[in-house]
Every structure is written in C-alpha cells, then in structure tokens.
Amino acid sequence: MNGQAGPAIEKVAPADLPALFVYLDDHLQDNGRAGTPLFQPMARADSRFPVDKRAAFALGLGAEVGAPGWRRAWMALDADGAICGHADLRARPERASSHRCLLGMGVHRDWRRQGLGERLLATALGWAHAQESLDWVDLEVLSSNGPARRLYARSGFAFAGELPDLFRIDGEQHGYVYMTCKV
Numbered sequence: 001m002n003g004q005a006g007p008a009i010e011k012v013a014p015a016d017l018p019a020l021f022v023y024l025d026d027h028l029q030d031n032g033r034a035g036t037p038l039f040q041p042m043a044r045a046d047s048r049f050p051v052d053k054r055a056a057f058a059l060g061l062g063a064e065v066g067a068p069g070w071r072r073a074w075m076a077l078d079a080d081g082a083i084c085g086h087a088d089l090r091a092r093p094e095r096a097s098s099h100r101c102l103l104g105m106g107v108h109r110d111w112r113r114q115g116l117g118e119r120l121l122a123t124a125l126g127w128a129h130a131q132e133s134l135d136w137v138d139l140e141v142l143s144s145n146g147p148a149r150r151l152y153a154r155s156g157f158a159f160a161g162e163l164p165d166l167f168r169i170d171g172e173q174h175g176y177v178y179m180t181c182k183v
Contacts, residue, residue: 007076023083024049087120100136143175
C-alpha cells in the first residue's frame with residue numbers, strides 16, 4: 001500500500017465537502033477510460049459530480065437516519081491528507097423502504113486493488129449494522145463492472161437481479177445489476 005499501513009478512514013463532515021467534491025470530479029474522470037470499467041451511468045465526456053447533487057449531499061449529512069434524504073459518508077485519507085477513496089450510505093427514495101439504504105463508493109486510481117475498497121465497505125457496513133432502523137444495504141452497479149461486482153460479492157452482497165440494456169451510454173448498451181446485503 002504505497003509503503004504505508006494504509007489510509008485512515010474518517011467520517012465526512014460538512015467542512016470536508018468542498019475537498020470531497022473536488023475528489024469526486026477527479027474520480028469520475030476515470031469513468032470508462034484508460035482500461036477502467038464504466039462505473040457510473042453517464043457519458044464519459046460528462047463524467048463530473050453533478051452540481052445539483054452537491055446540495056442534496058450536504059443536506060443529507062445533516063438529516064437524521066430515517067428522515068428522507070439522509071446520508072452518511074466516509075473518506076479514506078493518505079498520510080498527506082489527500083482523499084483516496086470514499087463510501088456513502090443514503091436513504092432510498094421510497095418512504096416505505098426506510099429499513100434499507102443505498103451504497104455508493106469509489107477508490108482513487110492510485111489506490112485500487114490494494115484492499116481499500118474492502119476497508120471502506122467494511123466501515124459502511126459496520127455503521128449500518130449498528131443502526132437499529134436499518135436491515136439492508138442495497139447497491140446498483142453497471143453489469144459490465146466486473147471488478148466492483150466481485151468486490152461486493154466478497155463483502156457479503158448477494159445478486160438480487162439485473163435489468164439488461166437499462167442505459168445507452170456513448171452508443172453502448174449497459175445493464176444494471178442489483179445487489180443487497182442483510183446487516
């Protein structure tokens with residue numbers, strides 16, 4: 001791991017959001033480029049963290065778990081304080097699904113395949129397990145993203161279904177795989 005014990009994983013605070021959004025914009029530049037699988041359902045040229053989602057992210061951090069739009073996030077920081085990975089859990093949009101949440105995550109290109117994704121997942125799942133109101137963590141992953149699907153399966157997520165040809169991105173057909181983990 002770059003000659004060190006590994007990045008520290010910390011909970012994201014509102015003051016961290018400007019740096020996190022810069023990191024996310026950079027991270028999304030890898031979406032479907034230079035041998036990296038497409039990992040977000042967006043055109044390669046448009047791969048940026050949407051401005052309208054920034055406000056919802058900030059509001060979600062302040063919302064109580066169980067409230068509409070709640071979100072909790074963690075970031076991995078290297079010895080210099082640079083963000084090298086992230087994970088977040090957020091409310092499902094359906095009110096009747098408040099016992100479930102959605103996972104999002106990513107690892108910076110320089111830290112992939114070094115176990116950081118597993119550590120971030122373990123942190124998020126551990127937090128979810130400690131919440132009395134949460135029973136399930138769900139995720140959606142592009143069908144073609146084999147490395148992510150294998151990581152999720154190793155971390156206890158089970159295949160729950162697939163929608164083939166859900167997206168048309170850059171002239172390509174992409175399906176979505178749904179996975180879930182009981183916490």
